[in-house]
Amino acid sequence: MGNPPYDPYGQQQPGYGQQQPGYGQQPPANPYGGPQTPPPQPQAYQASPPPAYPAQPAFPAAAQPQYGVPQQQPYGFAGGAYGAYAGWGSRFAATLVDGLIAGIPAGVLAGIGAAMSASTLEYDPVTGTTTTSGGSGAGILLSLLGYAVAFAVMLFFLYQQGTTGQTPGKKLTNIRVISEQTGQPIGFGMTFVRYLAHILDGLPCYLGYLWPLFDAKKQTFADKVMNTVAVRSV
Template structure:
């Protein structure tokens, strides 16, 4: 009795084909390496360094400096300018001129001659001298020449004129002279009183102190007033005490 032919068992995964698309379970075509699902290179292929998920550079690769989260520049790199940074008003400008608040030094002004100083002094004190001459008989007082007591003709008016003379002194030779450096006499002759260090007006306080210091110029037999004739900075004793100079402005 003849045995029936044996049947070949069916492949549960289906027939194999040579299509480029390899279904799961089939062997890859010979000569083409299969892609490694874990990213490992095949034998004989050049190895590419995998990217570090933490951003660290691979060995042999140039290292790029990481950005500083606080905005500080890396060593050797120029600092980036902050757009919110306030410009320095005192910084030097690009054209070489000093910024606001800096003193621009020009040519040194010439020191005033002794003649001009005497002329300005006479102009400033002329109104006070005239008022004193007028009020002297009005107020009265002791006459040293005749050694007698004089009765004033109008003491009230004389006192008012003295107040006017004192107000002139305070306004002209303290406030005006201290704030601008020019009293009326200096303004007429084109000279100015300045601080010897800064070249600026000295202020009312130092101007008043300088007027008091002129007492030394007087009690020294007027030598203090003559001192500018031979002094290298043409200063009186009062100028040396208050550190002031008198310069030409025109």
């Protein structure tokens, strides 16, 4: 056999016919005399945890207004603890609407009844006597029915105001009558007493009905007696 190839570093190179390391076999030692370094092994991918953010402060829920509980009003608010006071104009409009609702049907019935029950005076020039003719008992009953309808509607409106604070006219003008102390409707019985107390408003030339024009709380005399206020409805 021939001589192996010349290696300038003194190492013998594998020649022709020598077995080379195959797949899966350990490679020969480092020909340069150093320690053999194993090939780097792949590492499994590990996801880095998400960065931690500081906890956000919890915002308190907005307080909801409670019915019947005084609420703090902004500076310059022209009203009481339960809302802005209703003006004289809106109160007059509410009374006018309620009066029309109750008065028109009753007035029609009373007018027809009065026409039916009217009597006519006839003078006889021969005898010089005066006789009465016409008139109907049904007309009188019809007139009484008209007054009864007006009274029943008035009681129904007082019941509505006592339980909800509003009549149809007050609901249309967006106002309600409540107790100044509790903010609640005052009930049917006290509402009826308040209705009778309006006599005080009419005695001194109806001055009590005009008093809300000058009063800081826009109260009538009946309101002051019953400790009630009319406020804007929310």
